Amino acid sequence: MSRFFALFSAMWKESWRDKVATFFTIAFPVMFLLIFGFIFGGSSGSVRTTVVTTDYDLSDFGDVYSSTEEVKGYYHEIAVVKKDKIIFIRNTTDEYYQSLLDSWEISLKNKVERLVNGLNPVIVVEKKVIESSRDLTSFDYTLTGVIAISLLSIGLFGTVDVFSHYRERGFLKRLKAAPVGNFSFVFGLISARMFYGIISTTIIMVLGILLFNAKYQLNVSLFLLSVVSSVLSFIALGALISLLFKKSDVAIEVSVILFTIMMFLSGVYFPVSFLPNYLQIVSYFLPVRYGVEIIRYSLGFEIFPLSRYFFTTLLMFGGGLLFVFCTASIVLKKED
Numbered sequence: 577m578s579r580f581f582a583l584f585s586a587m588w589k590e591s592w593r594d595k596v597a598t599f600f601t602i603a604f605p606v607m608f609l610l611i612f613g614f615i616f617g618g619s620s621g622s623v624r625t626t627v628v629t630t631d632y633d634l635s636d637f638g639d640v641y642s643s644t645e646e647v648k649g650y651y652h653e654i655a656v657v658k659k660d661k662i663i664f665i666r667n668t669t670d671e672y673y674q675s676l677l678d679s680w681e682i683s684l685k686n687k688v689e690r691l692v693n694g695l696n697p698v699i700v701v702e703k704k705v706i707e708s709s710r711d712l713t714s715f716d717y718t719l720t721g722v723i724a725i726s727l728l729s730i731g732l733f734g735t736v737d738v739f740s741h742y743r744e745r746g747f748l749k750r751l752k753a754a755p756v757g758n759f760s761f762v763f764g765l766i767s768a769r770m771f772y773g774i775i776s777t778t779i780i781m782v783l784g785i786l787l788f789n790a791k792y793q794l795n796v797s798l799f800l801l802s803v804v805s806s807v808l809s810f811i812a813l814g815a816l817i818s819l820l821f822k823k824s825d826v827a828i829e830v831s832v833i834l835f836t837i838m839m840f841l842s843g844v845y846f847p848v849s850f851l852p853n854y855l856q857i858v859s860y861f862l863p864v865r866y867g868v869e870i871i872r873y874s875l876g877f878e879i880f881p882l883s884r885y886f887f888t889t890l891l892m893f894g895g896g897l898l899f900v901f902c903t904a905s906i907v908l909k910k911e912d
Contacts, residue, residue: 604729609783653680654667727867736817805867844868
């Protein structure tokens with residue numbers, strides 16, 4: 577046990593000494609949080625609309641007035657309905673609201689068209705609110721994406737740094753002569769990265785609360801399990817890169833490329849459904865996608881069966897742990 581704590585302490589200290597790893601783990605995610613937080617943190621998920629009409633009941637499309645003189649307050653868009661003609665007056669240039677207002681216009685025009693033609697709706701949709709969940713906002717996507725990116729950098733760059741630089745410096749060969757087993761070495765590495773991940777996510781979440789009034793439906797046990805499983809799967813990815821690319825400079829460059837790809841193709845900052853079909857297929861093979869999903873679930877931002885959550889975390893945890901030890905054994909064996 578003393579050997580494990582010694583390795584844990586050494587790797588923990590080296591993590592903070594590594595400026596590149598510290599930047600991508602702490603500074604880079606916080607920078608993204610601040611940039612996207614100030615852009616989207618104040619955006620609401622709805623728009624204020626009003627309809628001016630005397631011929632139809634359109635109260636489900638916002639406030640209703642009988643004349644434009646009665647319109648009071650700020651509205652993002654005003655629709656003046658005159659029998660079979662609609663005049664839209666858009667009162668905002670904010671791009672965030674444009675798609676929402678476009679959808680509102682289409683729905684209103686369809687409703688008026690049905691009323692003009694005397695058509696009744698064939699399908700009536702009944703909406704029910706699920707009290708145990710809430711809609712994701714732009715900032716929620718940003719926050720959970722920043723957490724996932726932070727964990728990815730911890731597992732990816734930290735592992736590449738350990739295996740690649742230690743191998744180049746001859747540390748792994750000296751490790752074989754020391755009374756330290758492969759299990760102690762790998763477990764010390766994993767534990768240091770896990771602790772690093774918990775601190776990083778705590779900083780991000782506290783900043784979200786203090787600066788942007790973020791609100792979580794936090795399940796602590798599920799969140800910790802999500803962090804551990806995500807970091808472990810990302811460590812496995814870093815170990816694979818270290819195994820495939822022996823030179824540390826090359827391994828780091830490959831890691832940066834993969835980091836960038838996963839940041840934009842894994843649903844980190846926007847839904848995967850926004851991507852073209854062929855890129856959506858690629859996202860299924862990126863572990864960050866599943867890390868983001870289980871993190872959002874543990875924070876109350878995502879809805880899917882609990883069985884799916886446990887299956888995903890078990891696959892990431894078990895597969896990551898097995899792969900890390902197998903890769904570490906191969907790397908250390910080559911140093912004999």
